[in-house]
Amino acid sequence: MQDDIKTVTMQPGIPGTMTLLQKGVIIHATGGMSIREFMVEVIGLQPDYAETRVRAIFVNGSPVDDIDGVKITDGDEISLSGALPGISGIAMCRDTPIGAFRSDISAKSSDAVRSGDAAIYLKLFNLIAQEAGNTLLNKGVIVLAADVRAYLGNGAPKGLPAEDGPILLKI
DSSP states (O other): OGSSSSSSEEEEOTTHHHHHHHOOOEEEEEOOOOOHHHIIIIOOOOOHHHHHHHOOOEETTTOOOTTTBBOOOOTTEHHHHOOHHHHHHHSSSSSOOOGGTTTTOOOOOOOOOOOSEEEEEEOOOOOHHHHHHHHHHHHOEEEEEEHHHHHHHGGHHHHHHHHOOOEEEOO
């Protein structure tokens, strides 16, 4: 699918890039991957970074505790964040005693096996967007040209197509 759209290269560090990553981008993965495999193999995070720095993970709005048991599927929305502030933030982060109080809303483990392409809508927040955004952008993400214009403003890269459809954005 990425071969069907125009590739646009941008410079790293353009103001608005973190906001674009917070809004969300599309990346392709293999369905049935665990969240840990997704972070390491697809996004390109180091295993230790994925384990220690990514403290809050949501799949389709549900907090994730078991990054090895929860599997991705086509169309999932995944949000990754560092530690979140306050008692609500603590409750939503992984591996906290308070997490037991939200078990009804937590993402559930799955026995899914790797199979087929999965388009994932990925959002990166706070320190994760700052520290891992360039790693993700090096691989390339699918975004709407209109969003690139809106969030990067005058810093938008040259070569954006006139139409507002999807592009492959890379640094």
